[in-house]
Amino acid sequence: MQTPATVTYSCCLRCGRPLTSKKSRARGYGAACYALVRLRIRLTTGTTPAQRAKALELVTDGAILPLRMTSAGLVCQVVSEDGEWIHLTTPTHCSCPHGRRSTSVARCYHTVVAGALAASLRLAV
Ligand SMILES: [Zn+2]
Ligand SMILES: [Zn+2]
Numbered sequence: 584m585q586t587p588a589t590v591t592y593s594c595c596l597r598c599g600r601p602l603t604s605k606k607s608r609a610r611g612y613g614a615a616c617y618a619l620v621r622l623r624i625r626l627t628t629g630t631t632p633a634q635r636a637k638a639l640e641l642v643t644d645g646a647i648l649p650l651r652m653t654s655a656g657l658v659c660q661v662v663s664e665d666g667e668w669i670h671l672t673t674p675t676h677c678s679c680p681h682g683r684r685s686t687s688v689a690r691c692y693h694t695v696v697a698g699a700l701a702a703s704l705r706l707a708v
Pocket of ligand 2: 672677678679680681691692693694
């Protein structure tokens with residue numbers, strides 16, 4: 584998958600240890616933390632197996648990457664499926680076309696994944 588803007592990380596988002604491998608720098612976690620984050624996404628995100636599979640796919644593909652913590656929560660960068668645009672997502676808001684339209688009843692799916700990522704990063708090390 585092609586990503587228009589590449590984020591790289593120097594330290595693990597979860598435990599803060601320096602990242603050395605190119606792979607870890609691209610995804611933001613060391614191998615052990617990445618496994619935990621993936622596990623948590625797989626077990627807790629969404630309400631159906633299909634939603635969980637989709638969430639895991641987004642994280643695995645690097646289609647959703649954590650950028651920074653703010654008072655509004657974790658801000659993530661989301662890349663569209665065709666790789667043409669990037670938008671910003673927090674656990675409560677998403678700037679994608681669907682997110683701007685959606686009501687509180689039908690939350691944009693990206694916000695669900697951002698919330699799960701934020702929760703996984705807050706886990707005790
Ligand atoms: Zn780590
Ligand atoms: Zn969205």
